[in-house]
Amino acid sequence: MISSLLVANRGEIACRVFRTCRELGIRTVAVHSDPDENARHARVADTTVRLPGATPADTYLRGDLIVKAALAAGADAVHPGYGFLSENADFARAVRDAGLLWIGPPPGAIEAMASKTRAKELLGLMPLHDVTEADLPVLVKAAAGGGGRGMRVVRRLADLDAERTAARAEALAAFGDDEVFTEPYIEDGRHIEVQILADTHGTVWALGTRDCSLQRRHQKVIEEAPAPGLTDALTAELYDTAVRAARAVDYTGAGTVEFLVADGRAHFLEMNTRLQVEHPVTEAVFGIDLVAAQIRVAEGEALEADPPRARGHAVEARLYAEDPAHDWAPQTGTLHRLTVPSGVRLDTGYTDGDDIGVHYDPMLAKAVAHAPTRAEAVRKLADALERATIHGPVTNRDLLIRSLLHAEFTSAHMDTGFYDRHLDELTAPAPDPYAPLAAALADACTRGSRFGGWRNLPSQPQTKRYAVAGEKREVRYRHTRAGGFEADGVRIVHADGGLVVLEVDGVRRKYEVTRYGDQVYVNTTRLTALPRFPDPTTQHAPGSLLAPMPGTVVRVTEGLTVGTAVAAGQPLLWLEAMKMQHEIKAPATGTLSALNAVPGQQVTVGSLLAVVEAT
Missing domain, CATH: 3.30.470.20 (ATP-grasp fold, B domain)
Incomplete structure (x- = not known):
């Protein structure tokens, strides 16, 4: 009987397994990387063990360290979850060889089926080896793992090698195995x-x-x-x-x-x-x-x-x-x-x-x-x-x-x-048109006296500016003598720091408002409060390519230097974030006037990667 179980994983699946373990009376052991030290799965487990790793991405791929962690914590079973080492036969064997119970299929079954190439061969299906025009479109696919990583649809022969390279890199980062294969791509199934x-x-x-x-x-x-x-x-x-x-x-x-x-x-x-x-x-x-x-x-x-x-x-x-x-x-x-x-x-x-x-x-x-x-x-x-x-x-x-x-x-x-x-x-933007007004009224109630903006004589209305779904919105309202608010075309039934009720054409709607710094949430609409006087130093030249996410620059197009002519939509560099590679493309046809990105560089959101001067 299992008395203590280690989950060789993180996040949602680790928490999911721990929930069942608690119901069965089994004690739980979590492993974590340095960034996951305070993650939920580490907090809810009975025991936690830190896994050292060269990078956070490869920490949960260190089967040897996970087995040591299980033994050190007194676990007698290991559940692999999904992803990472869940379909790694060598890891399953290492768990068994250490005298631990493996919550999964036998290593031989994993070897036969976890590799998609071997699984197809077992069922008499063979991958494509020499791809021709007649075979297109094809799918390049990681032999190990899943979740869409290491997978690329190829519609032109000229793209095949590059897509195989990208698929191998993703597969290696996600599963510790860079084997990929090619098969016909069946569309719209x-x-x-x-x-x-x-x-x-x-x-x-x-x-x-x-x-x-x-x-x-x-x-x-x-x-x-x-x-x-x-x-x-x-x-x-x-x-x-x-x-x-x-x-x-x-x-x-x-x-x-x-x-x-x-x-x-x-x-x-x-x-x-x-x-x-x-x-x-x-x-x-x-x-x-x-x-x-x-x-x-x-x-x-x-x-x-x-x-x-x-x-x-x-x-x-x-x-x-x-x-x-x-x-x-x-x-x-x-x-x-x-x-x-x-x-x-x-x-x-x-x-x-x-x-x-x-x-x-x-x-x-x-x-x-x-x-x-x-x-x-x-x-x-x-x-x-x-x-x-x-x-x-x-x-x-x-x-x-x-x-x-x-x-x-x-x-x-x-x-x-x-x-x-x-x-x-x-994905077409469809924010509630009255969400910015609700945000402004709630903010006015929160930040000071309800009479703070009232004037004895008619004056200019109060204004607030927000970014909503990539667009800037400005709203106007006035304080009333009675301590309330008024706005054109809207009856303001109620307003406080957390709830605004508006009536438009006889229809009342409730708006729950919550603010975290400059981020405002009005029901399901997310807004960003904009400063009254924007900082001019944050402006970038036209054609600037900014990092859309924090990540690592893994590749720059070969031969790309300042002065190179580029075409609109041409991939210039690749960022890796959350185990996926993302292409950064030229926004217009022109000349590369700046290139700040180099392979291996860590970037944050908004980092200037390159500038393309349109021609």
């Missing part, structure tokens, strides 16, 4: 997967299907169970293939077999020999704790002959600290507050006041809604996200709500090309 759970006594469960078609950069954004609209015959085929794949490698524990479904046919993608990020939707539908099941299987318990019955529908949305309107750029800063209404499951690795850094994945949380029908689950989740309090960096919350309510999604006609087709409309 549906990403369908089957959850597997197998014991050591020969029983294999197929726990339903999941649809994970809504993806950005090949990383899932919204998932649901069961996958809607599949025929009984196709579902049976998916189950059969998934079970056969598990039996072929004597699989035990939880795993997922993934497919791309197009034109009624299923194409095998890979088997993930670990717990998936989206496992909560399966848990909700089947009423099962998959982490508890993993632990019981590892302890030798047998599954029942048949899996539990599926009930209802579940939908999960991943909340990311990123800006979908600007190339999904990851965001950093303080997460002041994160709450969702009751009745919706929230899995997160953060608590109020935590800092979101640059070193790891930008996922803040997963929100999961379960209901008797798909329509009810979708509506429930969209409403919960709308009512959620999210104060901190820019997130994809609005994108999630709009995606859930989009006609293609509500009618279950989505595919993996959803965001390619609809991203512009889904």
Whole structure:
């Protein structure tokens, strides 16, 4: 029996495993990098062990240090979570060789399936070796790991080598393995997967299907169970293939077999020999704790002959600290507050006041809604996200709500090309036009006497300026003799430092206002208070390329120097942040007049990287 368990991971998944451990009476051990010393997963564990590392990114890839940490803390089992070393057979062996219980499949099964190239060969599918024009488009993909890292779509042969290089770099940073392979890219298919759970006594469960078609950069954004609209015959085929794949490698524990479904046919993608990020939707539908099941299987318990019955529908949305309107750029800063209404499951690795850094994945949380029908689950989740309090960096919350309510999604006609087709409309700014006024009135109440701006004779109105969704907004209001406020076209029913009630054309709306420094949150609208007299020293010359995020300059285009002619849209350099590489492109055709970036350089948001003088 397990008495103490170490999670060889961080963030949300570590907290998720610890929650089940507490319910089972198992003590918990966390490991952490230096930036994660005060992270939530380290705070909630019974015992913590620091992992030294050359860089924060590689800390959780040091299997030798993790095994030492488990032994030093008195743990008798290791759960790998997902990502990092979760599909590393050598790590699984090292855990077992140290006399620790491995919460996962046998190392041999990991080797057979965790490498996508070997998994395809096992099933008689071969990757492309010599790519020709006729093969395009193709997908360059990391052989290890997942989560969209080390994955590139290539539509021109001329781009193949560069994309392979970028994919290898991402794969090495994320999984410690730079092997990549190439396969045909099937556009506009549906990403369908089957959850597997197998014991050591020969029983294999197929726990339903999941649809994970809504993806950005090949990383899932919204998932649901069961996958809607599949025929009984196709579902049976998916189950059969998934079970056969598990039996072929004597699989035990939880795993997922993934497919791309197009034109009624299923194409095998890979088997993930670990717990998936989206496992909560399966848990909700089947009423099962998959982490508890993993632990019981590892302890030798047998599954029942048949899996539990599926009930209802579940939908999960991943909340990311990123800006979908600007190339999904990851965001950093303080997460002041994160709450969702009751009745919706929230899995997160953060608590109020935590800092979101640059070193790891930008996922803040997963929100999961379960209901008797798909329509009810979708509506429930969209409403919960709308009512959620999210104060901190820019997130994809609005994108999630709009995606859930989009006609293609509500009618279950989505595919993996959803965001390619609809991203512009889904990210079009639509802030509440009265949010700046509400922010100004709340600020006026907070900062001084309600009579401070009143004058005996008519005077100029008070003005406040805010940045909202990249645009500057100016609002005007006056103090009244009675101690209230007035504004053109709006009746101000109530105003204090935290709540403003406005009436427009007979309709009253409530605005909850919260301020953190110059950041103001009015319901779901995020504003930045602008100074009355802007600092002229912060202005940059036209054509300046500023770092959109903190990160590391990993590459500069070969031969690029001051005076080089560049074309609009040409990649000039690459930043690595949160294990992903981001291209910084020339904003216009012209001449490079400044280049401040060099490989290996750490930059902060707004750092001047280069300047292009347009011609």
